Amino acid sequence: xxxxxxxxxxxxxxxxxxxxxxxxxxxxxxxxxxxxxxxxxxxxxxxxxxxxxxxxxxxxxxxxxxxxxxxxxxxxxxxxxxxxxxxxxxxxxxxxxxxxxxxxxxxxxxxxxxxxxxxxxxxxxxxxxxxxxxxxxxxxxxxxxxxxxxxxxxxxxxxxxxxxxxxxxxxxxxxxxxxxxxxxxxxxxxxxxxxxxxxxxxxxxxxxxxxxxxxxxxxxxxxxxxxxxxxxxxxxxxxxxxxxxxxxxxxxxxxxxxxxxxxxxxxxxxxxxxxxxxxxxxxxxxxxxxxxxxxxxxxxxxxxxxxxxxxxxxxxxxxxxxxxxxxxxxxxxxxxxxxxxxxxxxxxxxxxxxxxxxxxxxxxxxxxxxxxxxxxxxxxxxxxxxxxxxxxxxxxxxxxxx
Numbered sequence: 400x401x402x403x404x405x406x407x408x409x410x411x412x413x414x415x416x417x418x419x420x421x422x423x424x425x426x427x428x429x430x431x432x433x434x435x436x437x438x439x440x441x442x443x444x445x446x447x448x449x450x451x452x453x454x455x456x457x458x459x460x461x462x463x464x465x466x467x468x469x470x471x472x473x474x475x476x477x478x479x480x481x482x483x484x485x486x487x488x489x490x491x492x493x494x495x496x497x498x499x500x501x502x503x504x505x506x507x508x509x510x511x512x513x514x515x516x517x518x519x520x521x522x523x524x525x526x527x528x529x530x531x532x533x534x535x536x537x538x539x540x541x542x543x544x545x546x547x548x549x550x551x552x553x554x555x556x557x558x559x560x561x562x563x564x565x566x567x568x569x570x571x572x573x574x575x576x577x578x579x580x581x582x583x584x585x586x587x588x589x590x591x592x593x594x595x596x597x598x599x600x601x602x603x604x605x606x607x608x609x610x611x612x613x614x615x616x617x618x619x620x621x622x623x624x625x626x627x628x629x630x631x632x633x634x635x636x637x638x639x640x641x642x643x644x645x646x647x648x649x650x651x652x653x654x655x656x657x658x659x660x661x662x663x664x665x666x667x668x669x670x671x672x673x674x675x676x677x678x679x680x681x682x683x684x685x686x687x688x689x690x691x692x693x694x695x696x697x698x699x700x701x702x703x704x705x706x707x708x709x710x711x712x713x714x715x716x717x718x719x720x721x722x723x724x725x726x727x728x729x730x731x732x733x734x735x736x737x738x739x740x741x742x743x744x745x746x747x748x749x750x751x752x753x754x755x756x757x758x759x760x761x762x763x764x765x766x767x768x769x770x771x772x773x774x775x776x777x778x779x780x781x782x783x784x785x786x787x788x789x790x791x792x793x794x795x796x797x798x799x800x801x
Contacts, residue, residue, distance in 0.1 A: 444516065466704035519562045659690055732753040
């Protein structure tokens with residue numbers, strides 16, 4: 400068992416860290432205060448190849464592995480969550496799901512411009528009133544000759560107003576024996592007639608990112624844009640969530656690290672009662688917990704990346720990583736504020752922003768409660784991984800970089 404990072408991993412780590420620290424960190428407070436998306440961050444991520452890290456070069460990607468994707472997400476969210484969110488929805492929910500389930504023709508049409516950063520993608524699954532009950536979604540698509548007519552609304556969609564394509568799951572068979580068999584998935588061009596979208600405002604966190612809604616009113620989608628077979632939408636969506644949750648877990652690990660590093664710096668310079676606060680045992684306890692949680696979260700997401708590289712299912716391991724890392728990141732941010740005292744309560748420091756940002760990840764892409772149920776089902780033998788008609792391709796360096 401080799402826990403060392405390859406030269407390629409170290410290169411990805413440095414490239415993404417330099418980008419986030421040099422180009423995003425100096426301006427993030429301003430955009431977070433204004434609650435406005437940073438106008439250049441997504442474009443630069445595309446130019447640097449970050450959006451397409453884990454796809455073969457022949458599909459417009461960088462030919463790197465899935466571990467590299469996780470490491471990039473850690474570095475991005477250590478600076479700000481909106482960067483990682485872009486990876487979750489563009490790369491995880493949309494492009495990786497298309498890579499797994501799409502035909503070769505669909506990969507050429509859609510995956511290549513997504514992986515190259517020419518186009519932006521998102522995942523459009525959540526609806527008003529739907530929450531965690533994915534099979535209950537009401538947006539629908541009706542077959543009409545060689546196309547489908549989409550109607551309905553999607554809510555809480557990251558990059559809704561920015562994306563060019565959306566991976567959308569809707570109800571296509573209201574008479575299906577099981578609700579999960581009623582769904583189908585499509586790649587939808589969001590510039591098509593019959594589609595309206597906009598941004599949501601007043602969010603607690605991720606204020607420098609774009610979150611919004613998409614409305615479909617008799618929007619016509621070509622048959623060739625359907626991903627998978629009719630009735631496979633639930634399975635496709637669940638695999639998309641696995642990919643997205645992996646990026647969420649890796650990003651949350653970055654928040655833990657950022658809070659740990661900031662707390663160590665402050666504890667070594669701030670003095671009370673004649674000595675640095677880092678010499679007080681209760682401060683040491685907080686820092687030790689952050690350090691421990693960082694190592695656990697990092698190992699959990701790296702395990703998922705390795706399983707993906709091997710072409711093995713990782714739903715349970717992804718659930719472990721997502722639940723632990725997101726909860727630990729919120730705790731780390733809270734404790735980092737406590738270490739900084741009154742300064743931690745001010746946006747002069749990053750901790751209050753990390754706290755606000757971390758809270759959302761405990762809810763979206765499968766709440767902690769849903770992760771608990773997933774883990775219990777596996778532990779009790781009520782759930783087991785089954786082969787899928789389309790599996791996520793295992794990493795093959797010579798093939799992906801050829």
